[in-house]
Amino acid sequence: MSERLAAQLAKAVGAPNVLTDPAELAPFLTDWRGRYRGAAQCIVRPANTAEVAAVVKICAETQTPIVPQGGNTSLCGAATPDGTGRAVVLSLGRLNRILAVDRQNNTISVEAGCLLAAVQEAARAADRLFPLALASEGTCQIGGNLSTNAGGVQVLRYGNTRELTLGLEVVLANGEIWDGMRGLRKDNTGYDLKQLFIGAEGTLGIITAAVLKLFPLPRTQTTCWLNVASPSAAVDLLNLAKTVFDAQLTAFELVSETALGLVLKNIPDSTRPAAASPWYVLAEFSEAAPAAVESWLAKQLASGAVADGVIAQSAAQAKKLWALRENISEAQKIEGISIKHDVAVPVSRLPAFLERADAALASAFPGIRVVAFGHVGDGNLHYNLSKADAQQNTAFIDSQPAVNQIVHDAVHALNGSISAEHGIGQLKRDELLRYKSPVEMALMRSVKQALDPQGLLNPGKIL
Structure with a gap:
């Protein structure tokens, strides 16, 4: 890094907040999965919006690329710089203030570096719910949630991050600040x-x-772990539940036995909640009378729609059930690298996707291990592939382009999306060209050119 750039950045944010030591840089230069490693001139840690704007102006004047980074939990390499070493990583973790809670307007104003869990807690302290809920909520930041339009387990009831956002403050590519912090619904x-x-x-x-x-903060929640025979049975059960409970059904997650098996194997204190089954549903009902949920489930057991299951009898039991779902990614990471897919299809076509993709992959890659789980309530499935043997898995990972084509072609044929909630980042940048029309790509490039004409903001991501 040039002495001039170092001096300018130090003046903008204070010398202690410009990190250049290789040991200090290292955690910011590798993604959560360990798939991507980059290089950077430095890490800059501004404390407020004015400092972010000052850093961006300096980078614009010196034509220095900027990689914004929040909690560094991206699964697509979206917050990792490339290998040229030209970029400055802009870490937003110090912008971590809860700015205001307006109970009567049902809004919370926060800085981008706030942990998602901190926003949830601030809402609870005001007897309110901020419903965005992710496995990484203890480490991911709101800025990253916004930048990837994060979804999570309660999209079924509350929508994804886009639907949860009323206003933004944004530093533009030239360092100007757009203040759109309006808590308006119209x-x-x-x-x-x-x-x-x-x-x-x-x-x-x-x-x-x-x-x-x-x-409003739900006064009652009922959490159930249910055994179902197939994804088709899960979709049928979803629609039965929605017919009876409508918006009181706040989460409906699908978990395969393979996915659960990895959690039981690799995550301490994990226990199987019911008898083994090919597939499971983790359902959450909010503001529904527990007796009504129990009565409905009894009917599903009697009809055979559900083979077995448990209802959490306490908040602690509910937390243990949710941990089985939320620890799947961590459990698979312990097993080694996998080829991950975050896809969406119409809910009605989710069984067809699994049937087609499973069959095609088994034919092309005998012995493949499919770890499938996700948000069946909104058609978003996490579809992760690997080989159980470490040596075989290394060779399998090299087949990622062919694997992606099989999976994404199946998604595209069902009018789906190759990214539901994880974004594009580096991982799916080239895949985007295969499935977006030339018209869509041209429009996206036009927007990028208009807002970032020098191409300095997170280069190499999406486009």
Whole structure:
């Protein structure tokens, strides 16, 4: 890094917040999965929006690429710099203030570096619910959630991050600050600019704060672990539950026996909640009378729609059931690298996707291990592939382009999406070209050119 750039950045954020020592840089240069490793001139840690704007202006003037980074929990390499070493990594972790809670407007205003768990807790302290819920909520930050349009387990009831956002503050590529921190549910004054930045993975601007929706805190929640015979049976059960409980059904997760097996093997204190089954559903009902849920489940057991199951009798038991679902990614990571897919298809076509993809992959790669789980309530499946033997898995990982084509072709044939909630990052950048129309790609490039003409914001991601 040049002495001039170092001096300018140190003046903007303070010398202690410009990290250049290789040992200090290392955690910021590798993604959570260990798939991507990059290089950077330094890590810059601003403390507020004004400092972010100052850093961006310096980088714009010196034509220095910027990689925004939150909790560094991306599964697509979206927050990892490339290998050229030209970039500055802009870490937003110090922008971690809860700015305001408006109980009467049901909104919370927060800085982008706030941990998701901290936002949830601030909402609970005000007797409100912020419903975005992810396995990584203790480490991921709101800015990253916004930049990837995170989904999580309660999209079925509350929508993804895009639906939970009313306003944003964004530092633009030239260092100007756009203040869109309005907690309005109706605002028809032209283009809805905030939607450009949500899901853009830091390629169009750097989100520094947001106004988010809150909801009444549920007084009762009933959590169930249910054995089902197949994904088709799970979809049928979903629609039966929605017919009876409508918005009181707040989560409906699908877990395969293979996925559960990895958790039981690799995560301490994990226990099987019921008899073994090919597939499981983890369902959550909010504000529904527990007796009504129990009565409904008794009917499903009697009809054979559910083979076995348990209902959590306490918050601690519910937490243990959720841990089985939330620890799947960690359990698989312990087993080694896998080829991950985060896909979405219409809910009605989810069984068809699994049937087609499983068969095609088994034919092309005998002995493949499919770890399938996800949000059946909104058609979003995490479909992760590996070989149980470490040596065979190394060779299998080299087949990623062929594996991706099989999976993504099956998704595309069912009118689905190759990314539901993880984003594009580096992982799916080239795949995007295969499934987006030339018109869509041209429109996306036009937006990028208009907002970031020098191409300095998170280069190499998405486009």
